[in-house]
Amino acid sequence: MQLLTPEQMGQADQMAAASGIDSHRLMMKAGEAVSAAVLRRFPAAVRMVVLCGPGNNGGDGYIAAKALFEAGCNVSIYHFGDLANLKGDVAQAFNACPVKPQPLAAYAPKANDVVVDALFGAGLTRSLDPAVQSLILNLRKAGSNVVAVDLPSGISGGTGAALGTAVTASHTITFMRPKPGHFLLPGREHCGTLETFDIGIPQRILTSVAGNTYLNEPSLWKAHLPATSIQSHKFKRGHLTVFSGGHGTTGAARLSATAGLKAGAGLVTLATPSNACTEATAHLTAIMLREINNVRELSHWLEDKRLSAFVLGPGFGIGEKARDYTNLLAGNPVVLDADGITSFAESPDRLFYSLSKHPTTFVLTPHEGEFARLFPDIHSDKSLGKLEKARAAASRSNAVVLYKGADTVITAPDGRAAINANAPPWLATAGSGDVLSGIIGSLLAQEMPPFEAACAGAWLHGAAGQNAGEGLSAEDLPNGLPKYSQIS
Ligand SMILES: NC(=O)C1=CN([C@@H]2O[C@H](COP(=O)(O)OP(=O)(O)OC[C@H]3O[C@@H](n4cnc5c(N)ncnc54)[C@H](OP(=O)(O)O)[C@@H]3O)[C@@H](O)[C@H]2O)[C@@H](O)CC1
Numbered sequence: 001m002q003l004l005t006p007e008q009m010g011q012a013d014q015m016a017a018a019s020g021i022d023s024h025r026l027m028m029k030a031g032e033a034v035s036a037a038v039l040r041r042f043p044a045a046v047r048m049v050v051l052c053g054p055g056n057n058g059g060d061g062y063i064a065a066k067a068l069f070e071a072g073c074n075v076s077i078y079h080f081g082d083l084a085n086l087k088g089d090v091a092q093a094f095n096a097c098p099v100k101p102q103p104l105a106a107y108a109p110k111a112n113d114v115v116v117d118a119l120f121g122a123g124l125t126r127s128l129d130p131a132v133q134s135l136i137l138n139l140r141k142a143g144s145n146v147v148a149v150d151l152p153s154g155i156s157g158g159t160g161a162a163l164g165t166a167v168t169a170s171h172t173i174t175f176m177r178p179k180p181g182h183f184l185l186p187g188r189e190h191c192g193t194l195e196t197f198d199i200g201i202p203q204r205i206l207t208s209v210a211g212n213t214y215l216n217e218p219s220l221w222k223a224h225l226p227a228t229s230i231q232s233h234k235f236k237r238g239h240l241t242v243f244s245g246g247h248g249t250t251g252a253a254r255l256s257a258t259a260g261l262k263a264g265a266g267l268v269t270l271a272t273p274s275n276a277c278t279e280a281t282a283h284l285t286a287i288m289l290r291e292i293n294n295v296r297e298l299s300h301w302l303e304d305k306r307l308s309a310f311v312l313g314p315g316f317g318i319g320e321k322a323r324d325y326t327n328l329l330a331g332n333p334v335v336l337d338a339d340g341i342t343s344f345a346e347s348p349d350r351l352f353y354s355l356s357k358h359p360t361t362f363v364l365t366p367h368e369g370e371f372a373r374l375f376p377d378i379h380s381d382k383s384l385g386k387l388e389k390a391r392a393a394a395s396r397s398n399a400v401v402l403y404k405g406a407d408t409v410i411t412a413p414d415g416r417a418a419i420n421a422n423a424p425p426w427l428a429t430a431g432s433g434d435v436l437s438g439i440i441g442s443l444l445a446q447e448m449p450p451f452e453a454a455c456a457g458a459w460l461h462g463a464a465g466q467n468a469g470e471g472l473s474a475e476d477l478p479n480g481l482p483k484y485s486q487i488s
């Protein structure tokens with residue numbers, strides 16, 4: 001699913017009007033859909049309260065209020081801004097509304113109120129007025145049920161950031177296409193359930209304005225998923241190498257390797273220093289072992305051209321050895337995670353220089369702390385949201401960047417971006433990231449391109465978390481992976 005920024009949605013609106021589509025008719029459909037959603041969810045509501053802002057979001061509110069009134073509901077409207085300034089479609093919606101509004105300051109929220117939040121949507125450009133913020137706090141205190149129109153007021157549709165105190169809705173109804181702010185935090189938490197309603201803007205217009213930001217769903221990468229055929233054999237399904245730390249620090253790499261095998265790689269080898277071989281052997285069966293102690297031994301191992309992908313970082317140790325291995329692996333499909341990323345904290349340019357000499361084959365999987373180490377200036381740039389930060393990082397590093405979190409974002413150097421939204425909160429557990437890097441390494445080994453492998457990896461990791469259920473530990477995740485043939 002393509003996501004549209006508020007600016008792109010605005011462009012679509014203008015193009016729709018220019019092509020002869022009646023903009024007031026679009027507003028009618030939007031407002032009536034809001035009324036229907038409210039009635040469906042709260043059929044026994046005592047009082048409906050519609051909060052209307054000065055722009056088209058408020059216009060949707062006046063239409064919804066009229067429809068609710070005509071359905072026999074007890075409806076009150078409270079408005080923000082000067083009614084004398086209403087223009088165009090909003091003025092028309094206001095004039096046709098049988099319920100006359102009172103100023104916002106007159107509203108005292110009650111627990112049983114069902115509130116339609118039509119204050120601000122896609123046109124929010126700055127932090128909310130203090131009077132609006134204090135009303136939002138009162139709504140929260142009263143515990144009123146809120147249905148948000150397009151976006152919860154105060155949430156930026158582009159970044160998901162809260163511009164001041166933002167409305168928290170139990171349901172949000174948006175139109176045509178969701179926006180990044182519906183899935184990025186904190187926006188996602190403010191939306192409640194999300195409904196996308198088709199008000200009739202033609203697909204050709206939406207496609208012509210859309211960029212390359214997507215919700216991370218199987219349709220984005222399913223065609224690239226490895227398919228097992230009767231003619232397959234283990235070498236055709238790729239050979240993944242996971243580098244392990246030394247004695248006492250092999251757990252993270254073993255988790256990663258196990259996930260790699262379960263995610264379909266035909267062969268998985270744990271490359272361990274000599275002092276960890278006994279420990280690793282005691283824990284492994286299907287996964288193979290190879291002693292690799294230094295760059296010379298790694299170079300020798302890399303002469304085997306059947307090796308197809310590598311995971312470097314989980315539990316590996318921070319330092320020169322990680323940097324040397326990384327440089328030697330440049331140009332190969334590699335997931336660089338954890339210690340592999342942190343090893344470049346003092347000299348990120350060394351990594352970027354190394355990656356700049358090859359086509360994109362690396363996937364970097366930083367959590368926020370690791371992201372800040374590798375891209376300190378991008379991380380601290382307050383003008384950028386998570387999506388723009390991850391895009392800037394991919395462009396600088398010439399790698400696919402998977403910026404982890406509850407709202408993981410995956411970006412490619414060519415500008416493509418996907419937001420992942422299927423990860424349950426109980427994935428925040430020790431070793432969960434190691435499993436993710438193993439899954440992505442496995443998909444790379446099975447010849448998935450890096451952006452698709454990272455997107456599929458994040459989604460499969462989320463699905464595995466859902467299947468393994470609350471209370472899982474990272475060891476449970478590989479067994480929760482869904483079967484590829486059942487993904488739709
Ligand atoms: N997309 C579609 O297909 C369709 C979209 N539709 C609907 O249109 C909505 C977008 O409408 P919109 O562009 O008029 O923006 P909206 O959110 O009403 O706010 C703009 C107003 O708020 C003001 N303002 C902004 N920030 C402020 C602040 N912090 N504090 C105070 N004021 C502030 C701003 O004033 P200004 O910045 O100009 O001073 C302006 O007056 C969209 O969310 C959806 O609900 C439907 O009708 C059907 C078709």
Ligand SMILES: Nc1ncnc2c1ncn2[C@@H]1O[C@H](COP(=O)(O)OP(=O)(O)O)[C@@H](O)[C@H]1O
Pocket residue numbers: 367404405406407408423424425426427428429430431432433434435436461
């Ligand atoms: N609150 C959350 N909801 C959903 N997923 C989360 C949440 N917090 C973390 N995750 C996911 O869990 C994984 C944690 O990885 P990481 O931070 O590297 O942990 P570790 O180093 O313990 O393996 C990432 O895939 C991240 O996206």
Ligand SMILES: [K+]
Pocket residue numbers: 057117118119120121148149150151152153
């Ligand atoms: K709103």
